[in-house]
Amino acid sequence: MKTDNALLKVAARPATGPLTHDDLTFILFGASAAQYLNAACELNLFELLEHKPGLAKEEIALRLELQPRAIDILLLGTTSLRLTERVDGAYRNAEVISRMFKEETWAIFKSVVGFEQYICYEGQVDFTESLKANRNVGLRRVRGAGRDLYHRLSENPHMEQVFYEYMRSWSELSNPLLFKHVDFSGVRKVLDVGGGDGVNAIALAQAYPNVEVTVLEIPGTAPLTRRRIAEAGLSERIKVHAGDMFAEPFPPGHDCVLFSHQLVIWTPEENTSLLRRAYEALPPGGRVVIFSSISNDAGDGPLMAALDSVYFAAIPAEGGMIYAWEQYESWVKAAGFKRADRIPCGAWTPHGVLQATK
Ligand SMILES: C[S@@+](CC[C@H](N)C(=O)[O-])C[C@H]1O[C@@H](n2cnc3c(N)ncnc32)[C@H](O)[C@@H]1O
Known part of the structure; x- marks a missing residue:
C-alpha cells in the first residue's frame, strides 16, 4: 500500500475571482481537453517522454506511428493544455505527470482516465434529461437488463474490466x-x-x-x-x-x-x-x-x-x-x-x- 504521494498531499485550491474568457474556453471545450488526455494515454505518449525526455516532434511521430498531421494535432493539444512542455523544439512531460511516474501513481491515474472515457462519457450526454427526470437516464446507453450499472457490468466484459481497474486504482490511491x-x-x-x-x-x-x-x-x-x-x-x-x-x-x-x-x-x-x-x-x-x-x-x-x-x-x-x-x-x-x-x-x-x- 502506498502511503505517501503528492496526490494525497496536494489540497485542491478553490477557483477564485470572476470567470474569465479563458475559464470559459476550458468549460466549453472540456470534452476535447479530456480527449487529448485520453489519446495521449492510449498512445503511451507520457511513457515515451518519461523514458526519453527531449525528443523532437518527428521522433515522437515515428515512435507513436503517427502521420505528420496527427502528431501536429496531438502535441498542439497536449502542449496547450500543459500536459507536455516544448523547449527549443524538444518535448517533455509536465512536472506533475513526471512526479506521478516517480511516485508510481501513474498507472492509477491512467486507469481513472480510462474510466472517464469508457464508463462516463457516453451516458453523461443524458445529464440534462437525468436532471429533468431526477434519475439516471444515461444508463440506457449501457447494454444489458440489470437494474443499475453494477448489475450490467458482468454483461459487458470490457466495461467490467475498465470499471474495476479504475475502482481498485481510485481506492488504492485514496485508502491510505x-x-x-x-x-x-x-x-x-x-x-x-x-x-x-x-x-x-x-x-x-x-x-x-x-x-x-x-x-x-x-x-x-x-x-x-x-x-x-x-x-x-x-x-x-x-x-x-x-x-x-x-x-x-x-x-x-x-x-x-x-x-x-x-x-x-x-x-x-x-x-x-x-x-x-x-x-x-x-x-x-x-x-x-x-x-x-x-x-x-x-x-x-x-x-x-x-x-x-x-x-x-x-x-x-x-x-x-x-x-x-x-x-x-x-x-x-x-x-x-x-x-x-x-x-x-x-x-x-x-x-x-x-x-x-x-
Ligand atoms: C463504487 S463501487 C465501490 C467499491 C468499493 N467499496 C471501493 O471503495 O472501491 C460500488 C460497489 O457496490 C456494489 N453494489 C452495488 N449495488 C449493490 C447491492 N445492491 N448490494 C451489494 N453490493 C452492491 C457494486 O457491485 C460495486 O462493486
Missing part, C-alpha cells in the same frame, strides 16, 4: 487517507458493504493482522472479489457474502460497518435505510465508517466533487451525487446514531471520513 485518519486497531470484524473487488478489505487485512472482514457484494461481482482475495492469500480472513444490501438485513457479527465510495451512488432515502441497517446490525459500541468524496456544506465545491456528480446523476443508479457533509450527518442521525465525527482529508481528491458509534 482512510487508514491515516481511522484507527481500526480496536476493531475485530468489519463488514465492507459493496466492497467491490475487495481492494479495501485486502488493504485493511494487510494493515491490521487481527482484523477479519466480510465483503458484501452482488452475486455478479462476488466471483471476481473471491479471486482477488485468494490472489492476496487472504481467503481465511476475508469472506465474501454474495447478496443484495437492500434486500436483506446485514450479516451479523461485525463491530464495524464500512461504506467506501458507496453512499455517493444512492438517493438520500436509500442512504438513510442503509445506515439504519448498519445501526441495527452493530452491537453497542460498534462503529460505522463512511469514506468518500464529500462536497462543501455551502454548495460551492470542491470542483472535483461538482464535476464527479455529473456521472452519479446520469449513469450508475437512480439517484446519487457527491453529497455534502451535513447531508451525511443528518442521515447518520436519522439512522439512530447519536453523533457523527467529520474528518476532512485535505487531499487532491475531495475525500473525507464520517464516523459514528452506536
Whole structure:
C-alpha cells in the first residue's frame, strides 16, 4: 500500500475571482481537453517522454506511428493544455505527470482516465434529461437488463474490466487517507458493504493482522472479489457474502460497518435505510465508517466533487451525487446514531471520513 504521494498531499485550491474568457474556453471545450488526455494515454505518449525526455516532434511521430498531421494535432493539444512542455523544439512531460511516474501513481491515474472515457462519457450526454427526470437516464446507453450499472457490468466484459481497474486504482490511491485518519486497531470484524473487488478489505487485512472482514457484494461481482482475495492469500480472513444490501438485513457479527465510495451512488432515502441497517446490525459500541468524496456544506465545491456528480446523476443508479457533509450527518442521525465525527482529508481528491458509534 502506498502511503505517501503528492496526490494525497496536494489540497485542491478553490477557483477564485470572476470567470474569465479563458475559464470559459476550458468549460466549453472540456470534452476535447479530456480527449487529448485520453489519446495521449492510449498512445503511451507520457511513457515515451518519461523514458526519453527531449525528443523532437518527428521522433515522437515515428515512435507513436503517427502521420505528420496527427502528431501536429496531438502535441498542439497536449502542449496547450500543459500536459507536455516544448523547449527549443524538444518535448517533455509536465512536472506533475513526471512526479506521478516517480511516485508510481501513474498507472492509477491512467486507469481513472480510462474510466472517464469508457464508463462516463457516453451516458453523461443524458445529464440534462437525468436532471429533468431526477434519475439516471444515461444508463440506457449501457447494454444489458440489470437494474443499475453494477448489475450490467458482468454483461459487458470490457466495461467490467475498465470499471474495476479504475475502482481498485481510485481506492488504492485514496485508502491510505482512510487508514491515516481511522484507527481500526480496536476493531475485530468489519463488514465492507459493496466492497467491490475487495481492494479495501485486502488493504485493511494487510494493515491490521487481527482484523477479519466480510465483503458484501452482488452475486455478479462476488466471483471476481473471491479471486482477488485468494490472489492476496487472504481467503481465511476475508469472506465474501454474495447478496443484495437492500434486500436483506446485514450479516451479523461485525463491530464495524464500512461504506467506501458507496453512499455517493444512492438517493438520500436509500442512504438513510442503509445506515439504519448498519445501526441495527452493530452491537453497542460498534462503529460505522463512511469514506468518500464529500462536497462543501455551502454548495460551492470542491470542483472535483461538482464535476464527479455529473456521472452519479446520469449513469450508475437512480439517484446519487457527491453529497455534502451535513447531508451525511443528518442521515447518520436519522439512522439512530447519536453523533457523527467529520474528518476532512485535505487531499487532491475531495475525500473525507464520517464516523459514528452506536
Ligand atoms: C463504487 S463501487 C465501490 C467499491 C468499493 N467499496 C471501493 O471503495 O472501491 C460500488 C460497489 O457496490 C456494489 N453494489 C452495488 N449495488 C449493490 C447491492 N445492491 N448490494 C451489494 N453490493 C452492491 C457494486 O457491485 C460495486 O462493486
